[in-house]
Amino acid sequence: MLAAILILMTSAGAHAQTTTPSKPGIAPRRITTVPIGPNRTAAPVIPDAKPGSVRIVPIRPALQTPFQTADAMSRAERLSLQSDLTWVGNYNGTITGEVSERMVNSIKEYQKAKGGKPTGVLNPQERSVLAETARKKRESAGWKIVSEPMSGARLGIPGKLVPQFSTDASGSRWSSPTGTVQVILSRRREASPTMANLAEREKKEPTGRSVDYAVVKPDFFVLSGLQGLKKFYVRGTFQGDEARIMTILYDQATENVVGPVVIAMSSAFDAFPPEAEVVRPPRKTVEYGTGVVVSEDGAIVTDRAITDGCLAITVSGHGHADLLTEDKEHDLALLHIYGAQNLKPLSLSGGSATTNVGIVGIAHPQNQGGGSAVTSLTAALTPGSGGGSMLSPPPAVGFSGSAAIDGNGKFAGIALLKPAVVAGPIGWMASGQGVMVSAEIVRSFLSANHVTVDGHSLDAKAAVVRVICVRK
Numbered sequence: 402m403l404a405a406i407l408i409l410m411t412s413a414g415a416h417a418q419t420t421t422p423s424k425p426g427i428a429p430r431r432i433t434t435v436p437i438g439p440n441r442t443a444a445p446v447i448p449d450a451k452p453g454s455v456r457i458v459p460i461r462p463a464l465q466t467p468f469q470t471a472d473a474m475s476r477a478e479r480l481s482l483q484s485d486l487t488w489v490g491n492y493n494g495t496i497t498g499e500v501s502e503r504m505v506n507s508i509k510e511y512q513k514a515k516g517g518k519p520t521g522v523l524n525p526q527e528r529s530v531l532a533e534t535a536r537k538k539r540e541s542a543g544w545k546i547v548s549e550p551m552s553g554a555r556l557g558i559p560g561k562l563v564p565q566f567s568t569d570a571s572g573s574r575w576s577s578p579t580g581t582v583q584v585i586l587s588r589r590r591e592a593s594p595t596m597a598n599l600a601e602r603e604k605k606e607p608t609g610r611s612v613d614y615a616v617v618k619p620d621f622f623v624l625s626g627l628q629g630l631k632k633f634y635v636r637g638t639f640q641g642d643e644a645r646i647m648t649i650l651y652d653q654a655t656e657n658v659v660g661p662v663v664i665a666m667s668s669a670f671d672a673f674p675p676e677a678e679v680v681r682p683p684r685k686t687v688e689y690g691t692g693v694v695v696s697e698d699g700a701i702v703t704d705r706a707i708t709d710g711c712l713a714i715t716v717s718g719h720g721h722a723d724l725l726t727e728d729k730e731h732d733l734a735l736l737h738i739y740g741a742q743n744l745k746p747l748s749l750s751g752g753s754a755t756t757n758v759g760i761v762g763i764a765h766p767q768n769q770g771g772g773s774a775v776t777s778l779t780a781a782l783t784p785g786s787g788g789g790s791m792l793s794p795p796p797a798v799g800f801s802g803s804a805a806i807d808g809n810g811k812f813a814g815i816a817l818l819k820p821a822v823v824a825g826p827i828g829w830m831a832s833g834q835g836v837m838v839s840a841e842i843v844r845s846f847l848s849a850n851h852v853t854v855d856g857h858s859l860d861a862k863a864a865v866v867r868v869i870c871v872r873k
Contacts, residue, residue, distance in 0.1 A: 467521030471500045485535035490661045496668035525764040525797040533794030557669030583650040594639045638672045645672035691762035691802040692868040694746045699738040703802035708734045711870040746856030747864035752811030760816045761861040762803025775862045795835025804861045814839045
C-alpha cells in the first residue's frame with residue numbers, strides 16, 4: 402500500500418497541483434510552476450481563459466517590517482534619521498542610532514502629521530522633505546557644535562537663540578538677550594561622586610525645583626521639570642572627582658521652539674571628549690550613488706565621495722568601472738566602463754537654472770525594496786558659498802551624483818549630498834546638505850581630462866546609472 406501511494410505521488414509531479422473549486426460545478430484549475438528569473442525561482446502558471454494559453458503569476462517576496470528596514474540601514478543613517486525626527490518634534494529620545502520601537506513610532510507619527518500612510522518606513526520623497534525641514538529648523542536656531550573654552554566639553558548650541566556668551570572659573574553661560582533661554586555648563590569638584598548623588602543634589606539645588614522626570618544611568622543622569630516659572634533640563638556626568646553639568650532654562654511660552662532643541666542638545670553633549678579627537682563619519686562598507694553617462698564609450702561623472710577608498714567600483718548592469726580622475730575642489734569623479742553597449746549619454750550643453758531643478762537619480766536600494774528604479778525629485782536652488790548652489794530639499798541617500806535638469810529639460814549640473822554637522826553622540830551626522838555643481842564646471846572638468854562629450858539625448862532617466870562602491 403505504501404509503495405502504491407509513493408508511486409501515485411511521484412506521478413503527480415513535483416511541479417503541479419490542483420486547486421479546489423471555489424463553487425460547486427466548477428472544474429478545478431490546474432496550476433503548474435515553471436522556473437523563472439536569474440535564480441530559477443518557481444512561479445505558478447495558471448491557465449488563462451483562452452484555451453492553450455497560460456498566465457504567469459509571479460511570487461511576490463515578503464515585505465520587510467519597519468524594524469527590519471531600520472536594522473538594514475547603517476548606524477550613520479539611523480543617527481541622521483533620529484536627529485531629523487528630533488528637530489521636527491517627533492522624536493524625544495536619546496539619539497543613539499539604535500533601532501527601537503520609539504524610533505519606528507516617531508516615523509509613523511511624522512507620516513500621520515504629513516497626511517501620509519503610517520508605514521514606519523519613509524520613502525525617498527518623505528525622507529528628503531524630513532531632512533530639509535530639519536535642516537531649516539537647525540539653521541533657524543543657529544545650531545553649531547562648540548567646545549567650552551575652559552574645560553573642552555563639547556556642546557550643541559543654538560547660537561541664534563542664545564547669542565550672548567560669558568565664562569568664568571566655574572563654567573560658561575549662553576543666553577538670549579532677555580534671559581528667556583539660558584544654557585549653563587557648570588564644573589565642580591566632588592568627593593567620591595556617584596551618579597545618584599549628583600542627581601539628588603541637582604534635584605534640590607537651586608531651591609524650588611520641581612522634578613517631573615528623572616533617569617539615572619551608569620554614565621549620565623537627566624532631570625527635567627519646573628524651576629520657578631521656567632522649564633529646566635539638566636544632564637550631567639563625572640570623571641574622577643570632577644562633575645560637569647549642562648542646565649537648560651527656558652520660558653514655558655517657548656516650549657514649541659526650544660523643546661526639540663533641548664533633545665538635540667542632550668544627545669550632542671560630550672562632557673569629557675577625548676583630546677585632539679578628529680570626528681569623521683565612518684565610511685560604509687558598501688555605498689550606493691548615482692552616475693551620469695556622458696559619452697558613448699563609457700565615461701561617467703559621479704560624486705567623488707561615493708568612489709573614495711573603494712576596493713571595487715561597479716556600475717549596475719555594466720560591471721566593473723575604473724576610477725580615472727577626481728576633482729577634489731568640486732567633489733566630482735570620472736569613471737569609465739569598457740565594452741558597454743547601447744549607452745545613452747546625456748547632452749551637457751545649453752542648460753541653466755536659477756530657481757528650481759529636477760533631480761534624476763536612483764535611490765538607495767534599502768529605500769525601494771532592493772529595486773533600482775530611476776526616480777525624479779524637485780528641488781529649489783538657493784545661493785551657496787563659493788558661488789555654488791544649494792538644493793532644497795537635498796537629494797535622498799543614493800541620489801548623490803544625480804543629474805540636475807532645468808525647466809527646459811536640459812542638463813543644469815550634478816547634484817551632491819554632503820554631510821552636515823548636526824546632533825548626535827559624537828557631534829556629527831550625515832543628515833546631508835544638497836549642493837549642485839554647475840553644468841559649466843562639469844563641462845570644464847571633462848574637457849580638462851580630454852573626454853569627448855558626444856551625448857545628444859535629453860532623456861536623463863536613460864542616462865543615469867547606479868554606482869556601487871565596495872570598501873574593506
